[in-house]
Amino acid sequence: MKAKEIAELLNGKIVGCQDSQEELTNAFSSDLMSDVLRLGGECSLLITGLCNIQTIRTAEMAMINTIVLARGKTADEEMIEHAIDNDITIIETEFSIFKASGILYNHGIKPMY
Amino acid sequence: MHYTFDIEKGNFTNAGNASGSVKKTLKQLNVDPSSIKRIVVALYEAEINAVAHAYGGKIDIDIDGDKIVMVVADQGPGIPNIELAMTEGYSTASQKVREMGFGAGMGLPNMKKNTDKLDIQTELGVGTTITMTVFLKN
Numbered sequence: 584m585k586a587k588e589i590a591e592l593l594n595g596k597i598v599g600c601q602d603s604q605e606e607l608t609n610a611f612s613s614d615l616m617s618d619v620l621r622l623g624g625e626c627s628l629l630i631t632g633l634c635n636i637q638t639i640r641t642a643e644m645a646m647i648n649t650i651v652l653a654r655g656k657t658a659d660e661e662m663i664e665h666a667i668d669n670d671i672t673i674i675e676t677e678f679s680i681f682k683a684s685g686i687l688y689n690h691g692i693k694p695m696y
Numbered sequence: 697m698h699y700t701f702d703i704e705k706g707n708f709t710n711a712g713n714a715s716g717s718v719k720k721t722l723k724q725l726n727v728d729p730s731s732i733k734r735i736v737v738a739l740y741e742a743e744i745n746a747v748a749h750a751y752g753g754k755i756d757i758d759i760d761g762d763k764i765v766m767v768v769a770d771q772g773p774g775i776p777n778i779e780l781a782m783t784e785g786y787s788t789a790s791q792k793v794r795e796m797g798f799g800a801g802m803g804l805p806n807m808k809k810n811t812d813k814l815d816i817q818t819e820l821g822v823g824t825t826i827t828m829t830v831f832l833k834n
Contacts, residue, residue, distance in 0.1 A: 614797065615797055615800055616796070616797030616798055617797070617798050617799070617800035617801075617803070617806075618800070618802070619797075620737050620740065620802070620806055621802060621806055621809075633797045635708075635796060635797070636708070636712075637711065637712070637796045638797065640711070640712035640715075640716070640740065641740075643715075643716060643719070643736075644712070644715055644719070644733070644736045644737050644740045645733070645737065646729065646733050661709070669716070
C-alpha cells in the first residue's frame with residue numbers, strides 16, 4: 584500500500600515527502616521511541632502520538648520511511664524539514680492510534696510481531 | 697575516516713546529528729543496510745543517553761575497511777552500578793527525557809544488542825566513556 588492510500592483510509596493529510604512510491608507492508612504502533620529502536624527486521628510504518636523531532640530521528644535510525652501522527656498531532660517546520668531531508672513521509676490524522684491501527688490492519692498492513 | 701561531534705547537555709534538537717551523519721556516510725560506502733541500522737541505532741541510543749545525563753562531551757567515529765569504532769565520552773555523573781544500568785527497564789531518566797519518548801531503560805541493553813563489542817568505562821562525578829565496535833559486511 585502506498586502512503587497516499589494510507590492517508591485516504593485515515594482521512595489524513597500527507598506532509599513532507601509528497602511523492603513517496605514506497606510499498607508499505609507492515610507497521611508498529613508506539614509512543615515509546617525506545618521500543619521502536621528495539622525493532623528487529625524491517626518496518627515500513629510507525630503509528631504514534633508522540634510528536635517531536637526525536638520521532639523523526641527515531642524513524643530515520645530505525646529505517647522507517649512513513650510516520651502516521653495520530654490523535655490530531657501536527658508536525659512542526661523542523662520535523663517536516665528533517666523528514667524531507669531523510670525521505671520520510673508524515674501522515675497526520677485525527678484518528679486515535681487504536682483506530683488508525685485497526686483500519687490499516689483490516690486493509691492488509693501486517694503487524695511487526 | 698575520522699569524524700568528531702560535540703555533545704551538548706540537554707540539547708535534544710541536535711541529538712541524533714552524529715548518528716544521522718554516520719548513516720549517510722555508511723550508505724555512501726555501500727555498507728549493507730542491516731549493519732547500518734545496527735550501527736546508527738546503537739550510536740543514537742548513546743547520543744540520547746549522553747544528552748540526557750551528561751554535562752557535555754564528544755563523539756569520535758573511526759571507520760576503516762572492516763569495522764567502525766564509536767567512542768562516546770562524556771563529562772557527567774558517571775554510572776553508579778553498570779550491572780543495574782544494563783538491566784532492561786532500569787532507568788534514571790528525567791521526566792523531560794520520558795516526554796521525548798525515551799527513558800524506558802532500554803538504551804544500554806540496546807547498544808549491547810546492536811554492537812559486536814561494547815566497553816563502558818565510568819567514574820562517579822567525572823564521566824563515562826562508551827566504546828562500541830561493529831564489524832562491517834560490505
